[in-house]
Amino acid sequence: MSKYIIKKLDKKKFVLFENASENVIKVFDDWSKARDMSRFLSKGGGFDGWTPAFLLDDRGQILDVKI
Numbered sequence: 001m002s003k004y005i006i007k008k009l010d011k012k013k014f015v016l017f018e019n020a021s022e023n024v025i026k027v028f029d030d031w032s033k034a035r036d037m038s039r040f041l042s043k044g045g046g047f048d049g050w051t052p053a054f055l056l057d058d059r060g061q062i063l064d065v066k067i
Contacts, residue, residue: 015028016034
């Protein structure tokens with residue numbers, strides 16, 4: 001079973017959903033960008049399928065932090 005799934009919200013919105021934590025990782029306007037992020041995270045670019053709550057905003061999405 002995949003750690004991440006992409007669900008279609010409407011015609012132009014796609015949500016990347018983390019199965020284990022039941023968190024929304026991010027909402028995308030483009031399915032291919034959601035797929036790319038899912039692949040990146042699945043290949044070890046994240047927290048092994050369990051994103052910590054302190055990285056998420058009140059909507060359960062990863063905070064966009066600018067450095």
